[in-house]
Amino acid sequence: MATQAGVGLSNNKDSRQAGYEACSLAMKKAGVENPDIVIAFSSAELNQNDVIRGINEASNKAPLVGCSDAGQITNEGPNKGGVSVMVIKSDSIKFIPGTGGQISSGARESGAALAKDISGKTAEPLKLLMMLTDVLKGNGADIVRGVQDVLGQDFLIVGGAAGDDFQFKETYVYYYDQVLPSSIVGVGLSGNFSVGIGVRHGWTPVGLSKKVTKSSGAVVEEIEGKPAVTIYEEYFGKKAEELKAEPLAIMAITYPLGMSVEGSDEFLIRDPITVDEKGAITCAAEIPEGSEVRLMIGSEDDAIAAAKDAAQKALEQLGGVQPKAVVIFNCIARNKLFGRDAGEEIQAIQSILGVNVPLIGFYTYGEQAPIGGNVARPFSCFHNETVVIMALG
Known part of the structure; x- marks a missing residue:
């Protein structure tokens, strides 16, 4: 049997029917009746309980993990407003689903749970953990740390933060027949199989490195003793009033912040969202006090090149084994950067991994993965504006 996988997509406006159709199609393509694991991503516009009810009816209540999203990704490219499902059956991979409960009581504690x-x-020893989590109610970086507290600093973690179609109000994760708000779920993988991870963003630093002199979690108050927004004012010549709220969020899609990582020449990308009246910037993830940050610049061409590079790295790590299934965690900011051309990024990935390899993914509110996609010596972190590719062989 080896490993069999299939992917289905439905844009049916009837939520239960959409779940049923997507799962039925995935099972038909995989040629299986009782999958070992079901992975599902759905638009938050649909009735979440009905979606999961439909999937469970089609899968014969197979183990399920998944989440609401900001857009689906399949072999057909990007999609909005639908349900995507991957089913896998394997005699070489064991899938162990789990949950850490609600993260509002403590993000790090939920990761550990x-x-x-x-x-x-x-x-059996776990090879990796694929994690799906809410980050609107908890610190994504702390969730990763919680997992590392239990499994070790060098344990391989990949995954994405659930979305709600760019509304930023409430996200959901799925666990068997449950729809859980503000929570965390995951699936551990063990067994005799190959895994390749690609992690790239494509942004290039501009200007000088600057020190964060005052911050709290995701709120950066001061950089080099000045209001944080001055890092943008000095580069673009715009006053803070012009950068408040939406204008900064739009600008940050092309000009995010890059945070230096000790012991690595890679930058962790941080996505600025809003500016307050004092010039403090709220980002999509934490920037600890004392961090060195730089303004980053990117383009569609750079983002496509990064996606191809990530796919190539994932393929190389499989060691000559052909991928049987691919899961992509791709930041919603990258989708916004491409606009109508978002499909070009997915096509670039498929040009490396193969157009017929079962592929599923979603547009996220953040990504979890090792810096640089290093599987041999992974140090997993929470990312923004990054594409993460997991290939199973």
Whole structure:
């Protein structure tokens, strides 16, 4: 049997029917009746409970993990407003689903709870953890740290933050037949299989490195002793009033902040969202006080090149084994950068991994992955504006 996978997509406006159709199509393509794992991503515009009900009816209540999203990704390219499902059956990979509960009671604690739940269900060593989490109610970086507290700093973590179609109000994760708000779920993988991870953003630093002198979580108050917004004012010549709210969020799609990482020449991308009256910038993820940051610049061409490079890295790590299934976690900001041309990025990935390899993914509110996609010596972090590719062989 080896590993069989299939992907289905439905844009049916009837939520239950959309779930049923997507899962039925995935099972038909995989040629399986009782999958080992179901991975599902759905528009938050649909009735979440009905979507999961439809998927469970089609899959014979197979183990399921998934989340609401800001857009689906399949072999057909980007999609909005629908349901995408991947089913996998394998005699070489064991899938262990788990949950860490609601993260509002403590993001780091929820990450640790997820790791304990999954690792406690198997005696076999885990190879990796695929994690899906809310980040509107908790610190994404702390969730990753919580997993590492249990499984170790060098444990391989990949995943994405759930979305709600760019509304930023409430996201959901799926666990078997449950739809859980503000929560975290995941699936551990063990067994005899190959995995390749590609992680790239494509942004290039401009200007000098500057020190964050005052911050709290995702709110950067001062950079080099000045209001944080001055890093944009000095470069673009615009006053803080002009950069408040939406204008900065739009500008940051092309000019995010890059945070230096000790021991690496890679930058962790941070996506500025709003500016307050004092010039403090709220980002989509934390920037700790004392961090060195730089303004970053990017383009569609750079983003496509980064996606191809990520796919190539994932393929190389499979060691000559052909990918059987591919999962993509792609930041919604990248989708906004491309606009109508978002499909070009997915095509670039497929040009490396193969157009017929079952592929699923979603547009995220953040990504979890090792810096640089290093599987041999992974140090997983929380990213923004980055494409993460997981290939299973």
